[in-house]
Amino acid sequence: MLKNLIKMFWFRNTVNEPEEPENNMAIKPAEAIKTRTDFTRNIAILLYEMLEAGEEPVIDFVLRSKYEQNRLFNEGKSKCDGFNKISRHQAAMAMDLYMADKLTGNIAFVWDKDRAEKWHHRWEQLGGKPMISWDTGHFE
Numbered sequence: 001m002l003k004n005l006i007k008m009f010w011f012r013n014t015v016n017e018p019e020e021p022e023n024n025m026a027i028k029p030a031e032a033i034k035t036r037t038d039f040t041r042n043i044a045i046l047l048y049e050m051l052e053a054g055e056e057p058v059i060d061f062v063l064r065s066k067y068e069q070n071r072l073f074n075e076g077k078s079k080c081d082g083f084n085k086i087s088r089h090q091a092a093m094a095m096d097l098y099m100a101d102k103l104t105g106n107i108a109f110v111w112d113k114d115r116a117e118k119w120h121h122r123w124e125q126l127g128g129k130p131m132i133s134w135d136t137g138h139f140e
């Protein structure tokens with residue numbers, strides 16, 4: 001009897017609850033990313049949304065040592081030398097993403113313009129920094 005009353009009470013109080021919003025992971029737009037926790041959560045949201053949209057992102061660099069950063073600088077692949085000019089990768093607050101081509105399996109290191117603008121726009125909504133025009137796969 002009591003069990004049934006509890007069931008009825010539970011039913012009455014849950015049946016008319018409003019549904020959860022579609023994307024309950026979304027955070028307030030344009031809230032700047034300040035911590036590793038924010039960065040990790042928001043990059044996970046971005047990756048999840050990319051996969052949902054049928055993209056095949058490939059994760060390259062996240063964390064770099066100062067020596068790795070300096071090697072890339074010396075090869076002309078970064079503007080940060082790792083010692084005087086520090087990259088956000090050295091704090092694991094940046095991620096490089098490339099796109100795989102589903103048909104060929106090739107990985108595109110340079111994104112096409114529409115995709116880059118679309119996903120960087122979303123990244124900015126999640127508090128990320130604007131796209132760097134010469135490094136479209138970089139998110140920080």
Ligand SMILES: [Zn+2]
Nearest residue numbers: 094095096138
């Ligand atoms: Zn990068």
